[in-house]
Amino acid sequence: MTHTPPGYSDHKVAHLNRLKRIEGQVRGIARMVEDGKYCIDVLTQVSAAKKALESVALLLLDEHLQHCVRHAAEAGGEEADLKIAEASQAIARLVRS
Amino acid sequence: MTHTPPGYSDHKVAHLNRLKRIEGQVRGIARMVEDGKYCIDVLTQVSAAKKALESVALLLLDEHLQHCVRHAAEAGGEEADLKIAEASQAIARLVRS
Amino acid sequence: MTHTPPGYSDHKVAHLNRLKRIEGQVRGIARMVEDGKYCIDVLTQVSAAKKALESVALLLLDEHLQHCVRHAAEAGGEEADLKIAEASQAIARLVRS
């Protein structure tokens, strides 16, 4: 199964910026814990970082459907079955995370 | 409103280790995007990082209830009302993130 | 462990109305499936019912903290430990559902 380039290629830089920002958020949360900041303020930042990861996931998923799943469906056959089953599993993992 | 030390003080090192690991996960996801790794594999890691943040949040919340909310409830009065309302809002933010 | 009346007693009628409405939403979804309505329209209603259940849960949880957990914390000792551990587990179940 080849899959080059991935569905998110067109927005690679935007994704990298988002992820760099989330990495900074997580590092900021660690600094808050280090400094003994108030639990609720730490929690607010954890929920924000979680929400930001969720947004990245939804964007990646949309691009995956637009490109990889769409192309597999056009090609048809087993590859289409496989890609759709795989996408459904990824959606389930995201919904449950 | 003073709140020193925060409810998570006893497990500060464990939380810092967890957050350092999550920071590494997010950096790893950025590397996957940089390298053009397959969308679904990236998504799996994003869901895992999201789940890890959720676990940190649940631990922080439990410690907050055990210490800060419990002490405020013992003290009673307005401080108790305030701390409980604040905890409920933090729970709602987490559930919705 | 006695716990009468439950924390939600003051808002029992409001909760019953909310639950009756959600029951109607779920019955409406079944009717949509029966009638072969479009998948996405069914899904929209399922997400709405899920969100409505989540709101009921957050209200119940807030009232539980305000009454049962608060009283247990005032009483102190083992009952307080137990009630807080129990609340944390309920929060975790909700976050993961």
Added chain:
Amino acid sequence: MTHTPPGYSDHKVAHLNRLKRIEGQVRGIARMVEDGKYCIDVLTQVSAAKKALESVALLLLDEHLQHCVRHAAEAGGEEADLKIAEASQAIARLVRS
């Protein structure tokens, strides 16, 4: 935009049974509130009903991808764009519910 029959047609009876069970769960929760059952026990059932709705949604979504989105992608053009955008929005609503 025609979409007959919906993607879930093959499993209509199974979905109706699931929804009937969830409707019964919600009615059972109302009965628990009516009877003044303990908050945490009510909450456990609310989380279970929420989880059951989530499962129905994931099944509907999988069938929608397998049928409606797949056929639209085979047909190509604007219909494919539209169906994929619509699926992404439904996924986002579910993830956020």
